Amino acid sequence: MKLTLKIWRQRLPKEKGKFETYYIENVSRDMTFLEMMDSLNEKLIQEDKDPVAFDHDCREGICGCCSMVINGRPHGPGTEITTCQLNMKAFKDGDTIVVEPWRVKSFPVIKDLIVDRSAFEKIMAAGGFVNADVGSAPDANSIKIPKDKSDEAFDAAACIGCGACVAACKNSSAMLFVAAKVSQFALLPQGKTEGLKRAWDMVMKMDELGFGSCTNTGDCEAECPQGISLTHIARLNREFIRAGFHKAAAENK
Amino acid sequence: MSNFIQSSIGKKFIMSITGLFLILFLLVHLAVNSMIVFDSSGELFNNAAHFMTTNPIIKIVEPILAAGLIIHLWWASMITLQNQIKRDNNNIGFKRYKIRKNNSTSKWVSRNMYILGTLIIVFLVIHLANFFWKMKFTGDPLLAHDSNGVENAYALVTSAFISWKWIVALYVVGAIALGLHLYHGVWSAFQTLGWSNKKWRRIFNGFGIFVSIILGGGFAFIPLFVMIKSMI
Ligand code: HEM
Ligand code: SF4
Ligand code: FES
Numbered sequence A: 001m002k003l004t005l006k007i008w009r010q011r012l013p014k015e016k017g018k019f020e021t022y023y024i025e026n027v028s029r030d031m032t033f034l035e036m037m038d039s040l041n042e043k044l045i046q047e048d049k050d051p052v053a054f055d056h057d058c059r060e061g062i063c064g065c066c067s068m069v070i071n072g073r074p075h076g077p078g079t080e081i082t083t084c085q086l087n088m089k090a091f092k093d094g095d096t097i098v099v100e101p102w103r104v105k106s107f108p109v110i111k112d113l114i115v116d117r118s119a120f121e122k123i124m125a126a127g128g129f130v131n132a133d134v135g136s137a138p139d140a141n142s143i144k145i146p147k148d149k150s151d152e153a154f155d156a157a158a159c160i161g162c163g164a165c166v167a168a169c170k171n172s173s174a175m176l177f178v179a180a181k182v183s184q185f186a187l188l189p190q191g192k193t194e195g196l197k198r199a200w201d202m203v204m205k206m207d208e209l210g211f212g213s214c215t216n217t218g219d220c221e222a223e224c225p226q227g228i229s230l231t232h233i234a235r236l237n238r239e240f241i242r243a244g245f246h247k248a249a250a251e252n253k
Numbered sequence B: 001m002s003n004f005i006q007s008s009i010g011k012k013f014i015m016s017i018t019g020l021f022l023i024l025f026l027l028v029h030l031a032v033n034s035m036i037v038f039d040s041s042g043e044l045f046n047n048a049a050h051f052m053t054t055n056p057i058i059k060i061v062e063p064i065l066a067a068g069l070i071i072h073l074w075w076a077s078m079i080t081l082q083n084q085i086k087r088d089n090n091n092i093g094f095k096r097y098k099i100r101k102n103n104s105t106s107k108w109v110s111r112n113m114y115i116l117g118t119l120i121i122v123f124l125v126i127h128l129a130n131f132f133w134k135m136k137f138t139g140d141p142l143l144a145h146d147s148n149g150v151e152n153a154y155a156l157v158t159s160a161f162i163s164w165k166w167i168v169a170l171y172v173v174g175a176i177a178l179g180l181h182l183y184h185g186v187w188s189a190f191q192t193l194g195w196s197n198k199k200w201r202r203i204f205n206g207f208g209i210f211v212s213i214i215l216g217g218g219f220a221f222i223p224l225f226v227m228i229k230s231m232i
Helices: A033-046 A118-127 A147-157 A164-168 A175-186 A196-208 A219-223 A231-252 B002-006 B008-033 B043-054 B056-086 B113-138 B153-163 B165-192 B198-231
Strands: A003-009 A018-024 A096-100 A109-111
Touching (some): A018 A033, A118 A175, A147 A175, A164 A219, A175 A196, A175 A219, A231 B198, B043 B056, B043 B153, B056 B113, B113 B153, B113 B165, B153 B165, B153 B198, B165 B198
Antiparallel strands (some): A003 A018
16 A cells, blocks of 8 residues: 555654655555554654654553544544554555644643653542552452442443543543543442542542543543443542532531 | 532533523423414413513522523633633644544534534524513513503514514524534533433433424424414
């Protein structure tokens, strides 16, 4: 396949970036998208040019690094896949492919297609943990959890923190990510120690870091590589509103 | 409590409560207006309208309603503006991505609630100036009281729809904007309140579509009905 690539190039975080056009030949339909990017970079290095910086690690859909908006879709065309799982079969000979970084104010561009997603880590540090006992490990299966609860917590725990939800959202809201992280603990007895405080602290951190608010449009759910459901956002809303009322009641005492 | 109201979810909580409250009002309003269709003498509608303007409960609800609308509008403007400013790391303003394809991943109405809301408010101002203002403050010769002191609101409303086609067009556009706003708004309000899971999400979605068709379709139907009836 022969392809035309229009890729966002930005040398430094504060510098103004722009789109550059590249032509690439001999792309095999069996390549993954990242392998195609690798071969572009090899070509650029041979021509003594600066290769395109993009984030990647596992290349099997579990680390959440490969953040790219490809032809107007976070992680490219297709549902429930990451960029590294995207196959070049999704494109045709002669196609033009536009590649951009996540456009999110709270995720500043570091270089080219790489953005700084440490805002997610700050939200996690604000409440995305459980208190654990010190001492010997408890017996496996000593805590009984109903199947539907454990299934739902497991679905939420599948979030890989990739940030596609924020990139897809018209408001750059991080609600789906925070909802997944709150849900995975809120449904389980292990998460009860921190209780409502978790939802409160994580949402307050999310707001402070400059993410937008939720309009319930659902682009996040549709673009999430892990299929995290909007119903987790409803649970987050529930937890947060309850936390708000508890706080108000405590203030009035 | 002020923390809660200023938080992103707190603001949305206010939006959903005020939105649902406005829907309740609109359902009552539509029920009263439907008398125009059911009774061509206008008596039923006039009596209902008279009851609505003089009833003490309505006197209490009216300012709450106005406050609800203003809060909904104000919060909507704040949320929408903040979201526009906050979202982009490239500062290219309205054009965030060079290409963005979200036609298949979300509904247009859900992405344009503010535009639909603005259409509703434009309609509302003209609507209030047309009827509410005349009935409450300036009066109109068409409104002449009968022996019981009941104003002839029926004459005022139907004559407007019969004499001016643009008013009918305006009402239909306003009703469609409202219907589209609620097509997303109703289920969204329940989602904001946290009332959703796998099962209830579908129920509220269906309920929302039902409410939007009833209110949007109902308010569009009445002026069309009056106009078409006068032509045949
Ligand atoms: C009578 C009229 C109206 C009714 C019944 C109504 C109802 C609703 C409802 C139920 C919601 C969903 C709340 C939620 O998502 O939690 C909503 C959202 C919204 N409304 Fe209205 N609304 C009305 C008028 C307006 C007006 C005049 C505006 C302003 C221009 C407006 C702007 C918005 C916006 C921007 C949202 C979405 C906010 C967001 O989630 O980002 N609405 N409305
Ligand atoms: S919720 Fe989905 S899209 Fe968002 S960070 Fe987690 S895995 Fe990525
Ligand atoms: S590189 Fe790890 S998810 Fe794509």
